[in-house]
Amino acid sequence: MYILSSMRLLWVAVSLSAILVCSVTAQPSRKSPQTKSASEHSPSPTTVLARVGPEVVTYADIEMTYLRNANRKNRSLMSVPKDSVLEFLRLFTNYRLKVLDAISRGYDKDSSILSEVTANRRLVAETFLYEKRVIEPNVEIALQRRAFEVKPAVIVISIPQGDNADTTAAYAKAKTCLQLVQRGESFEQVAKDSSDDKETAQNGGVLPYITALSGVVRPLEDALFGIEPGHVYPSPIRTRFVYIIAKLLEKRPRQLVRVRHILLAPTEELDSAALERRADSLVTALQRASAEQFADAARKFSSDKSTSANGGLLGNGGFYCRSLGFENDNRRLLPQFEDVLFSLRDGQVGIARTIYGIHIVRRDTTKQYNPEEERENVRRLYRRYNFEDDKRALLDAEKKKAGWLLREHVLASFLGLVNPTRSTRDSAWDASIGEPLRTEVLYSFGARGGLTLGAFIDSLKKRREPHSLNRQGITTAINKITDPLIVEQLTVTLESQYPEFARLVREFRDGILLFKVEDQEVWSKLKFDTVLARAYYDSTQSRYRTEHAFDVSEIYVLSDSIARELASKARQTTTREEFDRLAEEYTQRPGFREKKGHWGKATLKSSPLISLVSRSNPSEGEIVGPLKFENGYSIVRVNAVYPPRQKTFEEAIPDIASAVQEIKQRQLTEQWLGALRKRFPVRYETATINKLFGR
Numbered sequence: 001m002y003i004l005s006s007m008r009l010l011w012v013a014v015s016l017s018a019i020l021v022c023s024v025t026a027q028p029s030r031k032s033p034q035t036k037s038a039s040e041h042s043p044s045p046t047t048v049l050a051r052v053g054p055e056v057v058t059y060a061d062i063e064m065t066y067l068r069n070a071n072r073k074n075r076s077l078m079s080v081p082k083d084s085v086l087e088f089l090r091l092f093t094n095y096r097l098k099v100l101d102a103i104s105r106g107y108d109k110d111s112s113i114l115s116e117v118t119a120n121r122r123l124v125a126e127t128f129l130y131e132k133r134v135i136e137p138n139v140e141i142a143l144q145r146r147a148f149e150v151k152p153a154v155i156v157i158s159i160p161q162g163d164n165a166d167t168t169a170a171y172a173k174a175k176t177c178l179q180l181v182q183r184g185e186s187f188e189q190v191a192k193d194s195s196d197d198k199e200t201a202q203n204g205g206v207l208p209y210i211t212a213l214s215g216v217v218r219p220l221e222d223a224l225f226g227i228e229p230g231h232v233y234p235s236p237i238r239t240r241f242v243y244i245i246a247k248l249l250e251k252r253p254r255q256l257v258r259v260r261h262i263l264l265a266p267t268e269e270l271d272s273a274a275l276e277r278r279a280d281s282l283v284t285a286l287q288r289a290s291a292e293q294f295a296d297a298a299r300k301f302s303s304d305k306s307t308s309a310n311g312g313l314l315g316n317g318g319f320y321c322r323s324l325g326f327e328n329d330n331r332r333l334l335p336q337f338e339d340v341l342f343s344l345r346d347g348q349v350g351i352a353r354t355i356y357g358i359h360i361v362r363r364d365t366t367k368q369y370n371p372e373e374e375r376e377n378v379r380r381l382y383r384r385y386n387f388e389d390d391k392r393a394l395l396d397a398e399k400k401k402a403g404w405l406l407r408e409h410v411l412a413s414f415l416g417l418v419n420p421t422r423s424t425r426d427s428a429w430d431a432s433i434g435e436p437l438r439t440e441v442l443y444s445f446g447a448r449g450g451l452t453l454g455a456f457i458d459s460l461k462k463r464r465e466p467h468s469l470n471r472q473g474i475t476t477a478i479n480k481i482t483d484p485l486i487v488e489q490l491t492v493t494l495e496s497q498y499p500e501f502a503r504l505v506r507e508f509r510d511g512i513l514l515f516k517v518e519d520q521e522v523w524s525k526l527k528f529d530t531v532l533a534r535a536y537y538d539s540t541q542s543r544y545r546t547e548h549a550f551d552v553s554e555i556y557v558l559s560d561s562i563a564r565e566l567a568s569k570a571r572q573t574t575t576r577e578e579f580d581r582l583a584e585e586y587t588q589r590p591g592f593r594e595k596k597g598h599w600g601k602a603t604l605k606s607s608p609l610i611s612l613v614s615r616s617n618p619s620e621g622e623i624v625g626p627l628k629f630e631n632g633y634s635i636v637r638v639n640a641v642y643p644p645r646q647k648t649f650e651e652a653i654p655d656i657a658s659a660v661q662e663i664k665q666r667q668l669t670e671q672w673l674g675a676l677r678k679r680f681p682v683r684y685e686t687a688t689i690n691k692l693f694g695r
Contacts, residue, residue, distance in 0.1 A: 042076060042078055043059050043078075043692055044059065045058060045059055045060035045063075046058050046059070046060065047059040047688060047692075048685055048688065049061075049062060049089060049684070049685055049688060049689060050089060050092075050093055050682065050683065050684045050685060051681075051682070051683045051685075052093050052096040052097060052100065052680055052682050053097075053100050053679070053680025053681065053682075054100075054680075055096055055100070057089070057092060057093060057096065059077065059692075061092070062077060062085070062088065062089055062092060063076070063077035064503075065088075065092060066080065066085075066088050069088075078692070078693075082689075082693035082694055085689075085693055086689070089684070089689075093682050093684075094673055095510075095514065097673060097676040097677065097680055097682070098514050098517055098518060098672075098673075098676070099510045099513050099514055099517075100676070100680050101517050101521075101672075101676055101679075101680075102513035102514065102516060102517035103513065104679075105517065107513050107516050107517060108509070108513060110516075113509070113512050113513065113516070116512060117505070117508060117509045117512065120505075120508050121505050121508075122488075122491075124501075124504060124505065124508070125487075125491035125494055125501070126487050126491065128491075128494060128498070128501050128504070129487065129490055129491050129494065130387075130391055130394075132498060133394055133490075134387065134390045134391055134394055135379065135382065135383065135387065138382055138386065138387075138390055139375070139378055139379050139382050141212075142212040142213050142378050142381075142382055143212075143371040143374065143375060143378055144371075145211060145212035145221075145225050146211045146212045146213075146254060146369065146371070146374060146378065147253065147254055147369050147371070148211065148225075148251055148252065148253060148254055149209040149210065149211050149251070149252050149253075149254045149321065149322055149323040150209065150210060150211070150224050150225065150248055150249075150250065150251045150252075150323075151206070151207070151208070151209050151210075151248075151249045151250040151251075152206075152207050152210065152220070152224050152246055152247065152248055152249060153187055153188070153191065153204060153205040153206045153207065153246070153247045153249055154191070154195070154197075154200065154205045154207060154220070154244050154245065154246050154247075155174075155177050155181075155187075155190060155191045155194060155195045155201075155205055155244070155245040156195050156196050156197035156200065156205075156242050156243075156244055157170050157173050157174040157177065157194075157195075157196055157236070157242060157243040157244075157245075158170065158196040158241065158242055159238075159240075159241055159242055159243060161241070163420065163470060163471060170243055171236065171243060173194070173243075174236035174243035174244075174245060175236060176194075177190055177194050177245050178232070178235070178236060178245050181232050181245065181247070182232065187204070187205065187232065187247050188204030188205065188206075189204075190245075191204050191205030192204060192205075196242070197242075205247075206249065208322065208323075208332070208335075209250075209252075209322040209323040210224070210323050211254055211321075211323035211324065212225070212378070213378060213381040213382060213385065213386075214323045214324055217239050218385075218386055218389065219237045219238065219239055219244075220237055220239070220244055220246060223237050223244075223246050224246060224248055227248050228248065228251075229248050229249065229250055229251050230247075230248070230249075231247070231248055232245065232246070232247045232248075233245070233246045233247070233248075253369075254321055254322075254323065254369050255321060255322075255342065255366055256319040256320065256321045256327070256366065256367040256368075256369065257319060257320055257321070257341065257342075257346075257363055257364070257365065257366050257367070258313070258317065258318075258319055258320070258363075258364040258365045258366075258367075259313075259314050259315075259320055259341055259361065259362065259363055259364060260291070260294055260295065260298060260311060260312035260313050260314065260361075260362040260364055261298070261302070261304070261307070261312050261314060261337075261352075261359045261360060261361050261362070262282065262294075262297060262298045262301055262302040262304075262308075262312055262359070262360040263302050263303045263304040263356060263357055263358075263359055264278055264279055264282075264301070264302075264303060264357050264358045264359075264360070265303035265304075265356060265357035266357055275357070275358055276358070279351055279358040279360060282297065282301065282360050283349055283350070283351055283360055285297075286349050286360065286362070287348075287349055289349070291311075291362070291364050292311075294311070294312065294349070294362050295310075295311025295312060295313075296311070297312075297360075298311050298312030299311060299312075303357065312362070314326070314333075315327070315328050315329065315331065316328045316329070319367050320333065320341075322338060322342065334354050334355075336352055336353060336354050337352045337354055337359060337361065339352075340352040340359075340361050341361055341363055344361065344362075344363040345363065346363055346364065346365055346366055347362075347363070347364075348362070348363055349361065349362045392479075395479070395483055395486055395487070398486050398489075398490060399445075399482065399486050402445065402446050402486060402489060403444070403445060403446025403447070404443065404444075404445050404446070404482070404486075405443060405444045405445075406442070406443045406478070407440065407441055407442055407443060407444075410437070410440045410441065410442050410453055411442065411471075411474070413437055413440075414433065414437065414442075414453055414474070415469075415470070415471060415474065417432045417433055417437075418430070418432065418433070418469040419469055420468070420469055420470040421469075422468075422469050423466045423467060423468050423469060423473070424460050424461070424465075424466050424467045424469065424477075425466040429469060430457050433453070433454075433457065435454075437453055438452065438453050438454030438457065439452055439453075439454060440452060440453050441453075442456050442478075443478065443482070445482065445485065448485065451481070456477075456478070456481070459481060460477055463480070465477075465480070521668065521672045522665060522668045522669055522672065525668055526661060526664055526665055526668065528657065528660070528661070529660065529664050532660055532663060532664060533649075533653065533656060533657075533660045534649060536656055536659065536660050536663065537649050537652055537656055540656070541646060541647075541649075541652065542646065543655075544646065544647040544651070544652040544655050544656070545644045545645060545646055545647060546642070546644055546645050546646075546647055546651070547603040547604065547605060547644060548603065548604055548614065548642070548643060548644050549601055549602060549603045549604075549610070549641075549642040550601070550602065550610050550613060550614065550618075550638055550639075550640065550641055550642065551599075551600060551601045551602075551638075551639040551640040551642075552599050552602075552609070552610065552613060552636050552637060552638055552639060553576070553579060553580060553583055553596065553597040553598045553599065553636070553637045553639060554583065554587065554589065554592070554597045554599055554609065554634050554635065554636050554637075555570065555579075555582055555583045555586055555587045555597055555634070555635040555636075556587050556588055556589040556592065556597070556629075556632055556633070556634050556635075557586060557587070557588050557632055557633055557635075558588060558631065558632040558633070559632075559633070560626070560633055562586075563625070563626035563632075563633035563634075563635060564626060566582065566586055566626075566635050567623065567625055567626050567635045569582060570582060570623045570635050570637065571623045573623075573637075576637065576639055579597075579623075579637045580596035580597065580598070581596075583596050583597025583598075584596045584597070588632065598639075601640070601642065608629075609629060609634065609636070612627055612629060612634075613627070613636050613638065618638045618641070619638065619641065620638055620639070620640055620641050621637075621638065621639075622637075622638050623635065623636070623637055623638075624636045624637075624638065
């Protein structure tokens with residue numbers, strides 16, 4: 001009750017959706033600490049650990065491949081036990097032997113393989129480009145910013161919406177407000193008088209603390225982290241819906257604290273004076289108390305039953321910061337509570353007064369900001385909120401460098417002749433576009449030439465992807481055509497720019513080569529070997545046993561009284577033929593009268609009825625039931641009992657087939673590798689390995 005939801009406290013104004021990107025605050029990711037620490041003197045990445053024919057296997061080869069396979073991005077190979085390193089080194093050299101064999105056969109020049117590698121490279125290259133040029137640098141900026149929290153004040157000027165909306169008046173108003181505060185007028189007063197966001201205007205435009213990716217639109221965040229406390233950003237900040245005049249009030253290192261409290265809520269027995277006296281006495285008694293002593297007092301005195309059982313810990317024991325709230329659930333403390341909390345040092349106790357009563361507040365501990373703990377969450381938030389805009393900015397900038405030019409007058413003429421409320425899904429949407437306009441060049445792309453409006457329209461029809469016939473929709477359609485061209489140009493040199501990309505493409509190619517050569521040398525030869533299977537069966541035959549099974553016939557009826565009567569009659573029969581006649585006459589199970597109730601042989605696992613019958617451990621010829629089964633009653637005759645026994649070789653084939661195939665696969669692989677080792681000798685650098693990883 002003493003904590004407000006993040007959306008309620010964060011800006012409390014509905015109209016601030018123009019400023020806010022999200023109401024969900026980032027939560028730092030949690031990583032388990034490493035159980036081993038890497039060596040302080042890691043070897044050179046080029047240190048040779050093994051040689052495979054003409055290739056060398058370096059420390060970097062093994063570390064990157066091992067850690068990627070083990071999903072341990074932030075560890076070092078030096079923290080891995082020597083036995084594990086040696087085993088992986090053996091597997092890696094075997095892998096390189098197979099790839100060398102494929103290359104020696106010329107598979108690396110096979111047109112189908114080259115085509116597949118090219119297609120995959122195209123997909124991977126675009127992702128890699130955005131990772132290196134957009135995601136990684138911006139995530140680093142966000143992580144640097146998250147070391148701090150800033151407190152802003154804003155004046156919000158609404159921008160009229162619509163394709164033809166006149167924004168001149170809004171901009172003029174924003175400029176006037178900016179000039180007023182630049183001339184020394186009170187920012188607080190200008191916000192109260194002029195801000196279109198009346199909720200924040202009442203507070204002089206003051207907002208709660210923020211940090212990177214904590215809930216404000218990117219232009220405002222960029223502006224606030226680009227100025228010093230006490231300064232006003234030198235120009236109106238344009239966002240989609242509003243202009244913002246921003247002032248930075250404070251900038252502080254971000255602190256993450258764990259907090260406890262004891263709530264003293266007013267009651268009929270405690271008036272305000274008595275409440276104050278109790279609070280004062282508790283604060284005096286708890287000033288030097290340990291966390292556990294404070295927790296005991298919270299369990300005894302706190303009116304907040306949701307936290308008292310947990311020793312008064314707020315946020316389920318998670319850490320709290322002013323810009324992000326609690327790390328566990330993102331809830332925010334009331335400002336009065338928060339101000340007291342951050343005025344304390346670790347272990348200190350203070351008093352906060354809110355609408356809920358008097359809080360005895362204890363600041364337990366402070367955790368230092370660790371960017372690595374938050375990296376993955378920041379990356380997720382960045383991709384969700386900012387990535388698409390930054391990607392668009394990169395592509396537009398690179399297009400401009402490459403000579404991209406949009407003929408605005410042609411686009412304007414086109415947009416003036418189509419219905420902006422319709423889309424390219426409509427039939428004859430382009431009927432109003434005359435031939436002269438169709439021959440006009442819509443855009444040019446440097447040395448690549450241009451595209452006429454007619455060719456662009458034809459392209460839209462062929463693609464059959466609907467686009468709105470307004471400026472935004474047509475711009476998106478143009479980008480769909482031109483973006484791949486600039487991406488292709490930007491990714492041509494990735495291998496020379498980024499060795500890790502070259503490795504990525506090479507590993508994909510090698511994987512295809514490996515599959516092809518292994519299929520030829522192992523999988524295509526992997527036929528069931530009866531001799532090997534017989535030998536394997538002879539050495540393991542005691543493992544394979546048949547399942548307990550029964551052959552039964554059944555009389556099934558829906559009435560329990562009829563079932564009891566038929567059971568009595570069935571027990572008077574002496575032969576299966578007599579029971580069959582009863583089943584043929586009385587059973588009500590669909591399709592079973594024709595079969596005289598015969599179920600045939602089945603195991604306990606394959607038949608619920610057999611499983612039910614087996615519970616009485618019946619012998620051959622015994623009548624069981626009536627049994628409540630499905631929606632009726634079953635009277636069952638056990639025609640035969642098949643106790644478990646050792647399976648014959650033929651019966652055991654399904655059980656041993658996979659193990660036999662695995663043995664055969666290993667044999668074929670080892671024979672192949674043995675031949676390859678003669679062609680491409682493998683030599684381990686034992687002295688180096690022992691020096692690095694110990695004897």
